Amino acid sequence: MARADHLVSLVRASVAGDRETLRAAAEAIVADERAKKHHIVADRIERALGTVPVTPPPLTTSQPQVGPGRDTIIEIEPRVRFDDLLLSLPARENGRQLIEEHVRAEVLRAHAYEPRHRILLSGPPGNGKTSFAEAIAEALGLPFFVVRYDALIGSYLGETNARLRKLFDYVRTQPSVLFFDEFDAIGKERGDTHETGEIKRVVSFLLMQLDQLPPYVIVIAATNHAELLDRAVWRRFQMRLAFPEPDRKLLEVFLDRIICGWPEAPRMTVQKLAARLGAVSYAEALDLCQNVRRRQILGLGEISIDDALARELELWKSRVRPGTVDAERFDKAPAEADARPAKTPPRRPAKIPPAT
Secondary structure, three states: OOOHHHHHHHHHHHHHOOHHHHHHHHHHHHHHHHHOOOHHHHHHHHHHHOOOOOOOOOOOOOOOOOOOOHHHEEEEOOOOOHHHOOOOHHHHHHHHHHHHHHHOHHHHHOOOOOOOOEEEEEOOOOOOHHHHHHHHHHHHOOOEEEEOHHHHOOOOOOHHHHHHHHHHHHHOOOOEEEEEOOHHHOOEOOOOOOOOHHHHHHHHHHHHHHHHOOOOEEEEEEEOOHHHEOHHHHHHOOEEEEOOOOOHHHHHHHHHHHHHOOOOOOOOOHHHHHHHHOOOOHHHHHHHHHHHHHHHHHOOOOOOHHHHHHHHHHHHHOOOOHHHHHHHHHHHHHHHHHHOOOOOOOOOOOOOOOOO
């Protein structure tokens, strides 16, 4: 028997007259039946599918129809190419394998396997998690959907679960990449005593929905705080990748790519520049390079690229980072305490001896 989600997609596409979605759902059912060695049923569905004409949407349709759940996501045109990303070796190899599994999904289904489609990315911010998800969508030619938490999380009891249901019902209608950024916002540990019962119900419902997603919907979740995720959430994801801050070699390559696009290269080498920056994320290194170019452009020819770089590196020393804020707060408290005058206990009046 075909999977229930394929049948639901087939019925919805038929009712809506969406022939493209109907064909995709029917092809998914055929693949599922062939994987189960039900070749006769698969052949009959393929013959019936051959009678469905594929026509473009009518010219009178100016915009795509918005169904329930569409308002909880933002569709972004994927432009990042996977080969352009600077990734650690595990992330690069797993990404390539994920793309190959979906490109050659029919080969896997012929042996009763499905491509992996639930991926968890963890690591500090600014190191390529969002770009990785976008590059997967670009490589497979799939729509790239980013979840909007402001439209997903409701303030009333059961409202978030209802919106989650509509979201997953919508993405099941077509192959796509669904991206959850800051996934710890809804995938928190259910054993946390500080969380309400509502978020625990949301996590349980989310896990159920992830289990029921078809393999042609790739779910990629990213988090900066992997320690906050529920333990059952980890088990749902078939591929778990780390995105640490780049090492010195990767940072040098990244800086070289940026500086090669400048009309004028600074005298400082990328090796020395990377050493001056220290342990930073890709996003921080990009911010510094963009600030250098902004300073030079606004200088209208009076500021050289070397002067702009030198000034920005001086400002770079005084930048505020999350770790330094906590350290300063911790160091400042004892200093302020020491600066206060010590409180002396009140002087007790001297006892007068009784008269003799």
